[in-house]
Structure formats: C-alpha cells, structure tokens
Amino acid sequence: MELIIFIILITLGYVSGTIVEKKHYRSIENREEKFLSLPAVTIKKCGPTTKKVEQVRLVSGNAVISVDYFKRILAGLRNVFGGRVKSYESLIDRARREAILRMKREALFSDVILNIRVETSSIGQDANRKKNIGSIEAFAYGTAVTYRK
Amino acid sequence: MILTNIESVPGKNIVEHFGVVSGSTVRAKHVGRDIMASLKNLVGGELKGYTELLQDSRDEATNRMIAQAGQLGANAIVNVRFATSSVAQGASELYAYGTAVRVE
Numbered sequence: 001m002e003l004i005i006f007i008i009l010i011t012l013g014y015v016s017g018t019i020v021e022k023k024h025y026r027s028i029e030n031r032e033e034k035f036l037s038l039p040a041v042t043i044k045k046c047g048p049t050t051k052k053v054e055q056v057r058l059v060s061g062n063a064v065i066s067v068d069y070f071k072r073i074l075a076g077l078r079n080v081f082g083g084r085v086k087s088y089e090s091l092i093d094r095a096r097r098e099a100i101l102r103m104k105r106e107a108l109f110s111d112v113i114l115n116i117r118v119e120t121s122s123i124g125q126d127a128n129r130k131k132n133i134g135s136i137e138a139f140a141y142g143t144a145v146t147y148r149k
Numbered sequence: 150m151i152l153t154n155i156e157s158v159p160g161k162n163i164v165e166h167f168g169v170v171s172g173s174t175v176r177a178k179h180v181g182r183d184i185m186a187s188l189k190n191l192v193g194g195e196l197k198g199y200t201e202l203l204q205d206s207r208d209e210a211t212n213r214m215i216a217q218a219g220q221l222g223a224n225a226i227v228n229v230r231f232a233t234s235s236v237a238q239g240a241s242e243l244y245a246y247g248t249a250v251r252v253e
C-alpha cells in the first residue's frame with residue numbers, strides 16, 4: 001500500500017513537475033526577449049553619458065520556487081553517488097531569472113538598472129522536513145535610472 | 150525619499166551624511182499557507198503565498214528604514230542592502246540597511 005502511494009506521488013511529481021518547468025522556461029524566455037532593451041548591469045556607474053538624470057529609485061523582485069517530489073527523490077539519490085544535481089540547478093536558475101524579470105518589470109520605463117544584486121535563501125524548512133532544501137527564494141534588486149528625454 | 154544601492158545618487162550631490170539606518174521585521178507563515186506549500190512541494194512550481202509574504206515583509210523593513218531616515222532629516226538613503234536570516238523554524242528575518250544622506 002505504501003509502495004503504491006509512493007509510486008503515485010513520484011508519477012504525479014514527474015508529470016506535473018515537467019509540465020510546470022517547461023511552461024515556466026517558455027514564459028521566462030519570452031519575457032527576457034521583451035526586456036532586452038532594458039540592460040541590467042552589475043557596475044555602479046552610469047558610464048560616459050551626457051544625458052541628465054531624471055529619476056533614480058530602488059527596484060526589486062523576488063520569487064519562491066519549489067521542486068517536485070520526483071526531483072527531490074532524484075536529488076536524494078544523487079547525494080549517495082555525488083556529482084551534478086541537475087534538478088536543483090534548474091530550480092535555482094528559474095528562481096533567479098524570474099526574480100530578475102520581476103525587477104525589470106518594476107523598472108519598466110527606466111533606461112538602465114545599475115548594481116544589481118541577486119541573493120538566495122532557502123525557506124520553508126519545516127514544510128519539507130525530510131529532505132533539506134525543497135524551495136528556494138531568489139531576490140534581485142538594483143538602482144533604476146531614468147534619463148531625461 | 151530616494152533609495153539607491155550604489156554609493157551616490159546619480160545627478161545629485163551628497164551634502165550631508167547621517168550614518169547607518171536600518172529596519173527589520175520577523176515574519177512567520179500561517180498554517181494554511183504551510184499546508185498549501187507542502188502540497189505544492191509535491192508538484193513543483195512557484196509558491197505564490199511565500200513570494201507575497203516575503204515581498205510584504207521586505208516592504209515593511211524598508212518602510213521602517215525610511216521612517217528612521219526621515220526622523221534624522223535625510224532625503225535619500227544610499228547603498229541599501231538587504232539580508233535574510235532564519236531565526237527559527239518557519240520564521241525568517243528580513244533586514245534592510247543603508248546610509249542616510251541629504252542630497253541636493
């Protein structure tokens with residue numbers, strides 16, 4: 001009986017997790033293309049420009065993404081053999097890119113975002129007590145500068 | 150109040166420093182959200198409840214920092230940083246700090 005539940009959970013996790021991830025990557029790629037004209041840089045200076053600065057403000061975005069049951073089991077197995085844990089790589093990648101996109105959405109009418117920082121923290125530890133990380137938060141912030149037209 | 154996370158405010162000059170200002174808040178999630186989150190942990194995807202909760206908490210920390218800077222008579226905060234730490238199981242602290250300055 002327990003084995004049946006386990007198999008059901010794994011299948012559910014695999015199917016829905018794959019669908020969710022593919023959908024999310026598609027939407028991330030679409031939006032990244034849309035925001036190509038708004039550069040987000042890690043340098044702190046505006047660069048050589050003669051334009052007058054109109055507005056400066058702090059913009060930020062965050063996202064909490066969780067892995068599915070199948071990937072968590074997979075990562076648990078990886079812990080035994082060692083090596084690259086691909087399922088968590090894609091999880092963190094999605095969270096970071098999503099956070100940066102949300103930051104850019106907040107800075108929609110700005111010209112450049114300076115000094116962007118991305119930090120991650122794992123939360124909800126007691127929601128997935130059995131295995132260590134299951135959900136991760138990425139938080140991106142930077143200074144949006146708008147030039148006078 | 151102008152906030153930036155670089156050392157200066159582009160297009161303006163810093164005329165006075167007021168020192169470090171900070172704001173923090175500790176938040177826990179309620180049980181309903183935890184249950185929803187553990188269900189979401191099976192299928193994967195974004196945990197919207199947590200995203201909102203953390204965003205709200207950061208806004209709160211930022212507002213406290215802004216209030217402190219306002220009391221000092223500053224009109225901008227430069228070099229703002231955010232930090233997250235988990236104090237206990239299920240509760241996390243959001244901390245925002247920066248340097249209060251007056252710009253012209």
